[in-house]
Amino acid sequence: MGRHSCTEKEKLRKGLWSPDEDEKLYNFITRFGVGCWSSVPKLAGLQRCGKSCRLRWINYLRPDLKRGMFSQEEEDMIISLHETLGNRWAQISAHLPGRTDNEIKNFWNSSLKKKLVKQGIDPNTHKPLPESRDLILQPNGLPNLANSDEIGQEFCPNNVICYNSEQKEYDPLFLSEFQESSDPIGYHSNFVTDHDHQNNQIAGNPNSNSNYGFNSMPDLANFNPGNFMDTHLSDSSTSRICSYLSSSHSSNVNSHTAIQANNMMTSPETSLWDFDKKFGSMFQFQLKDEENSSSWQEGTSSYIFKNSKDFSN
DNA sequence: AAACGGACCAACCGCTCACAG
DNA sequence: ACTGTGAGCGGTTGGTCCGTT
Structure with a gap:
């Protein structure tokens, strides 16, 4: 039955x-x-x-x-909490007042997961993917400067140029991803301040x-x-x-x-x-x-x- | 203008857990 | 200790919207 x-x-x-x-x-x-x-x-x-x-x-x-949109702080917190808690959405949502487990789960599956993959991070383990790019972005969208020696171009906040160091080619997709995550007011227009x-x-x-x-x-x-x-x-x-x-x-x-x-x-x-x-x-x-x-x-x-x-x- | 496909999100399903009887 | 019931949780599905062809 x-x-x-x-x-x-x-x-x-x-x-x-x-x-x-x-x-x-x-x-x-x-x-x-x-x-x-x-x-x-x-x-x-x-x-x-x-x-x-x-x-x-x-x-x-x-x-x-x-x-409304998730703020950068919320996004960072979700990534960080997911690293320690895994897919325990209810526990994660307990740390984000006003957000439901369903909302966070959907946000993770539709957006954050892909964002991490594109940053060369395995969304399950939160560790760099084996085939990941040399330039790993941190969850807050900024490059990990610990690896900056290996980066073909210097990091410049307003005029960043990103290279895949294997091919030494300009990667427009990668650039747009970076801008999307690091310029929450301009490109994304989704930045939510405390004042908001x-x-x-x-x-x-x-x-x-x-x-x-x-x-x-x-x-x-x-x-x-x-x-x-x-x-x-x-x-x-x-x-x-x-x-x-x-x-x-x-x-x-x-x-x-x-x-x-x-x-x-x-x-x-x-x-x-x-x-x-x-x-x-x-x-x-x-x-x-x-x-x-x-x-x-x-x-x-x-x-x-x-x-x-x-x-x- | 229509068809198509991907993204997003609300809601459902089925499982587990907690608790009362 | 066992059983039934309700609540909670996470995975999944299906509908809608929107951009692209």
Whole structure:
């Protein structure tokens, strides 16, 4: 007898989450906190398995998620942590606040791994590849000057010329790789400063040139809920917006969001989980009723989640 | 303009672990 | 000690986007 996925037991939805589902889950978790995931779908009125809800919350809806491009510091830290921890993404993500294991894993597989290979470093062992080039770049993108005697050209930060010393040929690909990793502001435009973080300006700011799929995000730094239009939204924007809205009363966005998230988790309302054991179906009714009573958060978030594509397939 | 291919990322699957009964 | 259940984790897949031909 093989295992069955949670969606096989009942007719449960799979695939991408709709804004409506996101809203239900977000409202439920912010109200009652994280408890027994297996009863979340029932209580929140979702046709999903608890596992799917958990993943959606952790990887997407959580208000303390950072999103946006990885900074050079984060990149270095991932490489360094991977060297000691291996593919233990959850442990690695524990060292990077606001980043999920899934996000780091994807970043590693899609970008960092290739970058290391091109730098002549085995991404598994973090040691130089046997056939690696003579010029080994450090994780921060700078050349390892310990080997500089063997390098045909001197290292010059603004006018670097790189040679494969076997062929003594100019290697444009290698050069572009170097620039990409060493010039985070210019070429990549993905450098995220502490200042950016503090002002929550990373995602959605068209000036930030984020190429991580948040191009349709609104500029949250200048966001005005009154002028908020449907066109500002994408399916990947909702958590950021909720985060913003949740914290819009405070000038210190990040700390307020963190406190709110913390309060959320320790909310006395989490007693719902005990309550559910006895009065599950009855409470579901009550919960639906409560959703109709509006608060600023529900009002704004349902406004947000209503938008976007049709996910009803 | 259409077809194609690669990159990226969200989400699923299946396994392991922890814990309660 | 054993068993069942739920949570957590890592590998993998499939859809979408975007650049190239």
